[in-house]
Amino acid sequence: MKRTDGNLNFWGVIKLLALPMKYQIAKALSAQITAQLCQLGQAFSLAWIVRELLRFYYYSPGSSEKLDLSFGVICFVLFSLVELVSRYLSGTFISTLQSNIKTLILEKSFSKLMTHSNDYFTSKSTGKITSGISGLPKEMSNLIDIMFMDMIPSITIALIAAIGLAFVSPIISVVLLVWFFLFQGVGIYCAVIRVPLHSNSSKMRGEAFGNIMNVVECQQSTRQASKVEYERLRLGKILDVWDRENMLYSFSSETARVYQSLFVTLFKIIMIAMLSGLLMVGWIAASEFFLAYLVINIVIRNVQSSVDRLVDLFRIHSRIQNSIATIFFESEIPNTGTINDFSPNHIHLQMKDVSFTYTGTTERLFEDLNLAFKSGERVAIVGSSGSGKSSLMKILVRTNDVSSGAITMNDTPIKDLTIDNLNTLISVVPQNPSLFNRTIMDNLKIGNADATFEDIIEATKKANCYDFIMSLPKQFDNEIGEKGSSLSGGQAQRLSIARALLKDAPIMIFDEATSSLDSISETNIQSAISRISKDKLVLVISHRLSTIKDFDRILVMEKGKIIEQGNHDDLIGRESVYHSMWNAAV
Ligand SMILES: Nc1ncnc2c1ncn2[C@@H]1O[C@H](COP(=O)(O)OP(=O)(O)OP(=O)(O)O)[C@@H](O)[C@H]1O
Ligand SMILES: [Mg+2]
Numbered sequence: 001m002k003r004t005d006g007n008l009n010f011w012g013v014i015k016l017l018a019l020p021m022k023y024q025i026a027k028a029l030s031a032q033i034t035a036q037l038c039q040l041g042q043a044f045s046l047a048w049i050v051r052e053l054l055r056f057y058y059y060s061p062g063s064s065e066k067l068d069l070s071f072g073v074i075c076f077v078l079f080s081l082v083e084l085v086s087r088y089l090s091g092t093f094i095s096t097l098q099s100n101i102k103t104l105i106l107e108k109s110f111s112k113l114m115t116h117s118n119d120y121f122t123s124k125s126t127g128k129i130t131s132g133i134s135g136l137p138k139e140m141s142n143l144i145d146i147m148f149m150d151m152i153p154s155i156t157i158a159l160i161a162a163i164g165l166a167f168v169s170p171i172i173s174v175v176l177l178v179w180f181f182l183f184q185g186v187g188i189y190c191a192v193i194r195v196p197l198h199s200n201s202s203k204m205r206g207e208a209f210g211n212i213m214n215v216v217e218c219q220q221s222t223r224q225a226s227k228v229e230y231e232r233l234r235l236g237k238i239l240d241v242w243d244r245e246n247m248l249y250s251f252s253s254e255t256a257r258v259y260q261s262l263f264v265t266l267f268k269i270i271m272i273a274m275l276s277g278l279l280m281v282g283w284i285a286a287s288e289f290f291l292a293y294l295v296i297n298i299v300i301r302n303v304q305s306s307v308d309r310l311v312d313l314f315r316i317h318s319r320i321q322n323s324i325a326t327i328f329f330e331s332e333i334p335n336t337g338t339i340n341d342f343s344p345n346h347i348h349l350q351m352k353d354v355s356f357t358y359t360g361t362t363e364r365l366f367e368d369l370n371l372a373f374k375s376g377e378r379v380a381i382v383g384s385s386g387s388g389k390s391s392l393m394k395i396l397v398r399t400n401d402v403s404s405g406a407i408t409m410n411d412t413p414i415k416d417l418t419i420d421n422l423n424t425l426i427s428v429v430p431q432n433p434s435l436f437n438r439t440i441m442d443n444l445k446i447g448n449a450d451a452t453f454e455d456i457i458e459a460t461k462k463a464n465c466y467d468f469i470m471s472l473p474k475q476f477d478n479e480i481g482e483k484g485s486s487l488s489g490g491q492a493q494r495l496s497i498a499r500a501l502l503k504d505a506p507i508m509i510f511d512e513a514t515s516s517l518d519s520i521s522e523t524n525i526q527s528a529i530s531r532i533s534k535d536k537l538v539l540v541i542s543h544r545l546s547t548i549k550d551f552d553r554i555l556v557m558e559k560g561k562i563i564e565q566g567n568h569d570d571l572i573g574r575e576s577v578y579h580s581m582w583n584a585a586v
Pocket of ligand 1: 119122
């Protein structure tokens with residue numbers, strides 16, 4: 001898929017989400033940092049208590065001064081309480097942030113998805129699109145979890161501890177900082193070398209699930225062709241590779257963990273040795289030894305857990321990037337038109353020197369195609385399968401864009417109209433109707449949300465589907481199942497036609513919209529179409545020539561070219577491809 005400058009990368013998406021959430025992020029950050037400060041505050045309070053105890057019992061025994069630990073105890077209790085409250089608040093803020101980000105990213109992904117072309121949806125499996133769109137909210141939530149619960153706390157605590165310890169012993173502070181950066185570096189190195197192992201494992205995971213989804217989608221043909229066992233074996237091979245990749249990854253994780261633990265142990269030994277040395281030479285007091293030890297342990301605990309999650313961080317980053325690559329790239333159908341109030345009474349539609357090649361193919365389907373249609377005309381397009389009839393419709397409604405040349409309406413290029421404006425002008429009944437898993441009424445109202453019940457009855461009568469709807473148990477409130485699965489092919493087509501009639505657009509396109517109907521229903525619908533088409537432009541693609549016999553103009557298409565055009569009598573009256581098609585049909 002073509003990627004251009006308007007694409008969003010990882011940071012682009014983070015910015016897109018972070019900006020509207022900046023206050024929530026700030027609140028969660030402050031609560032987390034407060035909690036970390038409180039942890040260190042507790043260590044300082046404990047060290048203060050120890051210093052007082054030592055002073056009282058060891059350095060001034062028998063002194064008349066009373067032992068007063070209240071300051072240290074109060075500080076400790078206060079720090080503990082504030083830490084508790086901060087943790088509670090940060091938990092709440094982080095959960096709210098996660099939930100809001102999930103909603104926001106879903107909304108953004110959905111809007112972005114809806115800008116993509118037909119080719120995008122046909123070239124990608126439903127499984128890939130679904131996992132892209134469902135992966136983003138989940139991984140964003142995981143990212144927030146890691147950042148706020150591990151990464152940010154570990155960095156802040158290490159820096160604050162280093163600053164605090166600098167007052168006790170600058171050398172300890174420097175060693176702590178050096179260790180912190182070294183440990184992070186080693187952690188990042190270990191994570192980076194494990195990332196390819198992890199992506200191999202996730203690739204196989206994707207392949208396994210993609211394969212299952214694909215077979216599920218084609219389950220009927222799989223079973224009919226007795227290929228269930230073949231598919232099971234095929235899946236088994238994929239699962240074996242996935243298993244092997246998983247094992248490699250787990251082994252590398254355990255090895256990394258061992259190295260990291262050794263690194264921590266070594267650091268602890270060095271620190272204790274250094275602190276003992278400083279204590280012995282009298283550079284630090286016993287209470288400072290105790291304080292440094294406590295603080296270092298707090299830092300180690302936090303840093304270790306954050307380094308443990310570095311691989312998760314890289315993993316999440318790569319999953320988010322994959323989802324972004326699936327969804328957030330510039331649409332091949334740029335919605336850059338600015339005209340949104342184009343609604344002329346009479347439309348003059350022209351295709352000027354139009355050439356068109358499908359993305360991913362090299363052969364031009366249309367080359368320098370010139371055509372003109374106007375309101376009030378009924379034009380039929382006929383031709384052999386694969387000749388380009390549906391593709392012609394696709395470029396008219398901009399589900400695909402022309403490679404060169406222009407399509408204009410009353411001399412305004414359709415590219416200058418917003419996609420929404422263009423859609424209000426054209427109503428399409430496609431070859432395979434797309435119906436929602438909702439009620440009949442909901443499906444009809446997609447055509448026109450403001451249609452009255454009378455309008456709906458009239459459209460369903462014209463589309464010859466009123467009787468069958470009334471025969472259903474819940475009539476207009478009947479659910480029609482996934483992609484209209486509870487309807488016959490012809491019923492689904494009639495519903496789709498009624499929907500288009502309700503939309504009442506000035507240009508109506510029927511792409512083999514009646515191919516599943518019996519000839520009586522088809523004739524009824526065709527006469528309804530003829531009646532509504534008085535001031536509309538009606539384009540009909542049909543293989544059944546008898547239904548378009550009375551049309552004003554018939555275009556015969558072959559390999560992307562209009563090889564003949566005229567009305568039925570013109571074409572039948574001479575040696576033409578249409579003539580032979582007609583003879584073959586009757
Ligand atoms: N999304 C696509 N990507 C690449 N090639 C495509 C795509 N859709 C159609 N084609 C190719 O374009 C050519 C014209 O297809 P089109 O669907 O326009 O034919 P048609 O005349 O409508 O055929 P039919 O009568 O069978 O519906 C065919 O060779 C087809 O394989
Ligand atoms: Mg077609």
